[in-house]
Amino acid sequence: MRFRHFPAIPNAQFNPIRFAIVYKPRKRFPGAALACLLAVVIGFTGTAQAQHYQGKRITFLINYTAGGPTDIEGRIVARHLGKHIAGNPGIVVKNMPGAGGIAGTNFMGEVARPDGLTVAFFGPPLTQQLLQDSGLRVDLSEFVWLGGIGLPLVCFIRKDAGTGIDSAENLLELDGFRVAGLRPTTSLDLRMRMALDLLGARYRYVSGYRGLANAVAGIMQNEVQFSCGTILTFRQIVEPNLIGPGLAVALWYFPATGPDGSQMRDARLEGIPTFIDVHERLKGRKPEGRLYDAFRMINNYAVAMQRASFVPAGTPDEAVDALRSAWEALPRDEDFVSDYIRLVKAPPALVQATAVRAHVEAMRAIEPDTAAFIREFVRRQ
Amino acid sequence: MFDAVLNGLVAVAAWPAIGYLFLGVLLGLWFGAVPGLSGLVGLAILVPFTFAMEPAPALAFLLGAFAVTTTSDTIASVLLGIPGTAASQATILDGYPMAMRGEASRAFGAAFTVSAIGGLLGAAVLGVSIPLVQPLILSFTQAEVFMLCLLGLAMVGSLSGNSVLLGLVAALIGLGLSYVGYSENGALPRYWLGATYLLEGLPLIPVVLGLFALPELIGLAARGSTVSNVPRERISSGIATGIGDALRNWWLVLRSTAIGAYVGMLPGLGGSIVDWVAYGHAVQSSKNNENFGKGDVRGVIAPETANNAMKGGALIPTIAFGIPGSAAMAILMGALLIQGMTPGPEMLTTRLDVTFSLVWMLAIANVAGALILMLLARHIARVTFIRGHLLVPVIVLFVFMGAWLANSSIGDWAVLLLFGILGYLMKQGGVPRPPLVLGFVIGPIMENALFITNSVHDGLDWLARPICLVIGALIVGSIVFGARRRRPTRVQATEGARRAHTGSDTQRGQTDPTTALLATGLLLAASVYGLAPTFSWPADVGQIPMLTFIPAIVFCLAALWHSVRELRQARAAGSDIFPGRTEMGEAGRLYLWWFGVLAATILAGQLIALPVFAALYLTFRGGYPWWAGLLYAAGSVSFLYLVFDRIVAVLWYPSLLFH
Structure with missing residues (x-):
């Protein structure tokens, strides 16, 4: 797992438009052709992402009440995430509290449309999944994970x-x-x-x-x-x-x-x-x-993904790519980082999709004996 | 300290803070006036706009809105018998009967005056009490909170009208309903019927709207006439009368302010019960209290003073210790943190000027909000003279959307409709509803406090803590005092004048013995259902429900026996044993309409279902021309879209056709 701390690494992302203007072709054809092809592919992907969110509004769903720690962090992320999503969609925050975060999780698995317009920023109920909580009806590993925030x-x-x-x-x-x-x-x-x-x-x-x-x-x-x-x-x-x-x-x-x-x-x-x-x-x-x-x-x-963001399974790739790119851009967003520091008095520890996914998978693959041991530990309070 | 007071005022009076304060006030008045929106939703909507602002204007904007929601929430409580926010539930009890008497303007005059005074004096009390705040809050551990909850429950006598037995039944059922969902120590959900929706417990707003708003809607639709039973030209009282009432009852206003400011200070308890405590106190301390529940202006003055005075009190634990006493305060704390202010003890010492600027914001906003509403009151009160059928669709829209905002789940509507049935039966059967709400609100706080207290202390040694002893004495005093006051009423009761005491319940005088039997039978069945599983639960999960439902069953049986006896007496006397059958038929028909709204929502969503209901109801039930129905529907769609979709950004039901 890698935490990305402030100050951020400068943006090294490829910019196809800038490439098209400043690139001077050399005579070696394969290199130029490959570069052009790459530019077209990246440019096309960017356009597809932009088209997906152009003029749309994303509902940023939080599974705890307004004013709580998850909500406060979620609102700061929501405030800055939109400008990094191709197409610059509007973002509105909604709270769906209930059952220790389970109500919102069930909603994301059972009701939310996989169109990329409902994005969860949750305190994910991983422990409830581990303890086989009867209220949790969805498998967390089914979601498409975008990123998270680590909090020790x-x-x-x-x-x-x-x-x-x-x-x-x-x-x-x-x-x-x-x-x-x-x-x-x-x-x-x-x-x-x-x-x-x-x-x-x-x-x-x-x-x-x-x-x-x-x-x-x-x-x-x-x-x-x-x-x-x-x-x-x-x-x-x-x-x-x-x-x-x-x-x-x-x-x-x-x-x-x-x-x-x-x-x-x-x-x-x-x-x-x-x-x-x-x-x-x-x-x-x-x-x-x-x-x-x-x-x-x-x-x-719990440390790595005290908060995590995801979309329902089946969300179109261009939406997922756009959201993941935005999530990856957050550590480099100085406004976001300074807002976060003002709130937490410490820089954010952002975790990207691959690491979050790995934790969800590891939790799913837990030995039955260990899971039973933890359940027994809860009962032994 | 005086410097801090002045510096605080200067910070608020400076431009642009004062401008944002008034903008916040206007928005707050709107959020409070629309049932269901509340200060919580309002603050959640407004907070993102403050991210980019300077601290003083940002906080002025938010506190302006926060302060006045409990001023404007009076409008729906008085005019329609629907609590505008959770803090104005007690206002219904006398406010709505006043509106039915055509005295809405008078109720507004009194309510807005005391809201301003309460807000202003509450802030002053707070300023004076700052040296006491820390020891006061720190001495209220969970043991003291539990005792305070018991004191709150001792108010049941005052809220039960002439039947303490039925009041106790309702309070116990209220407590029982609060146990739905995860128990306080968390490992086992109770009474959740396999529905995830119920795991976190029943939501307050749909329950309260069901209990109070739907029965009034049924009454309004059945009558078809205006809310006011008295024609407009025969009304002699107005806003000035209300202002006079408020000033005449200055002693009650002062006491209610103290209740609001100090009870409001206690995190997790204050805001939720302060209006009930103030109302109960008004009933208990009044010499002639037989008019309470029938439109006594003191029943409006007490809760309306307290719920504004409470705002300043609630602010203190939030800024001084970072302990938000309510969800709205939690949002405000988030805004403080985003503005770079860390709540802590220094807010009461070195940063006292900031604290005082917040107190000033509350005080100015309270006065401004009340003045604005005072200017509008006469026009607003005209709603009570509009024909009922014209009001029903718009109230349905507010009530259904207000309930929907709780969890944005169809379960919210199921709860609303089920509690509507319960509320209607209770209202018609003379079972008081306020104790049920009080029990429901206090239940989780009380169980939680008791659970923690039992874990912390060995045995009952905590009962000997000084504050617990004082509160214990107050509880005993309250019960004894209540019983002594009740004596003459008991005589009346034996004369067969048992009447309900829940706002409009009293308007009908004699209750319906058949409906009373139905209501108590239903509550008995609920109690038996509640008791049954407790025997198989672990002690820490099942003990409190068991201790609640056993007496509930006993009292229900006694009430049932009483109902059967009344029924027999009525039959022997040859009087009608089921006078409410006509209105119950109307209730059934209205419920069919609402089930239609539910079905249409599942099929096509609220944006279609609610306006279609409005058009059809107006045309077929109200007898208006079809174009009026269409116009009404168009207005409903615009309102739903602009307010709920664009501003509140509600999560609509994912309908079958348009998901």
Whole structure:
């Protein structure tokens, strides 16, 4: 997986019109002919893409309520994506919340027309698919994936929890601190509990908080002491209310890992240790075993595609190409990046279609034993 | 602090911020006035326009719109008995009966005056309370929230008219309905009937529109006459009377402001129940409360003051802690973040001037919105003198599209129509509907708070927390006080004057014993259905529904026995035991029309189905010439296209013919 960070690589895309004007033919025929052919093919594809969206309006569907983290990010993407789509279509944002993101997903699989005019920007319900949620009626791997945004998860704790804590080193000395979760089936809760179990921490799990903002309120009230949030909510809510005033301390973040177990550190979270580092320091070894395998699998797709964009299966190729090109152009769009930085206080980690697709496939190919293990873990709350 | 207040005012008064504020006010008035659009939809539509603006004009634009939706939502509540937004549900109870008496102008005069005062004083209360805000919010953990929910439920007595038994039944059923979908600890969906639509629970707006709007529509269509039962020339009261009412009840206005500002401050609770709490308080604290529900102007004043005063309160946890108390506040927080402002405690200290500029925006917008509506009130009130058949198609359009905006699913219409039937039976049978809505709104907050509190605390030690004790005392006081107030009413009740207390319910006086039997029978069946699966669920999922449905069954049985007795008495007395049969026939016919709209939508989409309904209804049911029907349909298409397609960008139903 590759994250593309700001500052962006300069646009190196081929421009057929510019090519036609400035290119001076040489005498070597095959090269010139090939170049012309290429120009015609690319030019034709560009025209087809432009024709597809000319004068059209795209509905950008978000599967969570207006005002939530997914919605805020989605609206920023929607604002900038349109200008990179050939044909410059208008984009309107619509929310279809419900059932932890499942309602919108079912809509995309069952109702939305595959015409490229309904584009999803979702917090994809991958964990629900993994847990075989009875409400989810569509297979996520059937969708045509366009790209995504990666958001690592940062965990934090009140400094006065138990006998007091100022770093992860004395976490294991604490007895019975309370952990704020959302729902037992969310990837956030699963990773949070799995990580604490891997460390052997003694904690009490309290689920039911409606969003991280409420969990932070619970921590401010000392009703609970520990929770985790994506970098977005960490920067927006946790840092100003908990870390800044010295009420809490960031313990670790969960990095994505490669097939060999290597960590993909996130430059945006410099100064905060990774969970693997903390585990190594506290337990003298890297995490391993079945619980860690399950954690790693969930964490990898959750970090890489906390948000992901897709269209229904059967969407015409010219629409998919136009949308993927636009998605690829986003990291180089300085207006988009500066808007995003203003919001998240960190540059976006955009993930392209191939990487997103690979995560969906990996999740689908999960061993039945591991899936059963995770389901059992949820039940054991 | 005084500097911060002044600097805040200067920031708002500067051009172009003040211009955008007024533009926002005009748009907000529109969003509040159209049922279903609400402040939430309005803000979601307006936010993208602010991305490129400077912070002060952007926030002025959004807060201008946000502030006044609860001022203009009074229009639909009073004129049509339909809540303009979720915050004006309680206004219906007395506002609509006033309109039926021809006193819509008076209701508007009172409502707009107190909206301005509430908004202004709410902002002032907020300014004065800023040093208290942090400790207040931080001391309200989930245990206190649970106790507050119980206090809200103690209002049931005030909202139940003369039958506390039926009020309790309705409140428990409301709680029960709120359990549909995923349980609060998430692992198991309840009562979802295999429909993904129900996994997230029943949506509030279609439920409320079904319960309140459809029964009124049936009444309007059956009568065929105007909303007002009194001819225009015989109306003596007007806007000035309403303003006088508002000023005369200054003490109630002040108390409702305090309720709005402080309850509004509590994240996740305030906005949803503040109008009910204020209404309940008005009933409980009034010496002569027998006119509540029959068009008492105090029933309009209390909720309309509180729902505007609440806006400032709701702003505080959003900007001070980044904890948005509602979806609309979440959107506003998103806008703040996009403008580069990070919510946090410094908004109450070093950046207090920014906070005060937001408070000023709310205050100015509230006054401006009320003044604009005051100028228009006399003209708006004329709607109550338009013939009913001319109003029915346009109300159907608003109600159906308002419900559709909940999830853009045909399930929204199914919920609307089903709750329309329930609402109609409850209305005719004298079962009060407000407690059901109160239970439905409070249910998920209460269950969630109880679940977290039980997970956090061992045993019931949380009950000894100081604020819990204070709220507990208020609950006991509220029940005792309510019971003492009720005593004379009980005597009346034994005299056979049991009357419903739900807005227009009371207009008919005696309820229909057969429909009462049907309604209680239906609620009993729902309770039994609700209880049955709870025995096989894990304790943390099934316990609360079980504790709800067991008393619901007991109370339903008692109410059923009471209904049977009334039926026998009526038969023995030789009076008609089913006086509502004629109107029920009309209700059946209207429902056939609506099923037609549903079928036509599935076939050809709303853009065709709703205008065709308008044309056919007007021609065949209203008796108007065919060209009038066509003109009406053309107007409906234009409205649907311009407002819902172009502005709201609604996701239309993917019809069989035009998908």
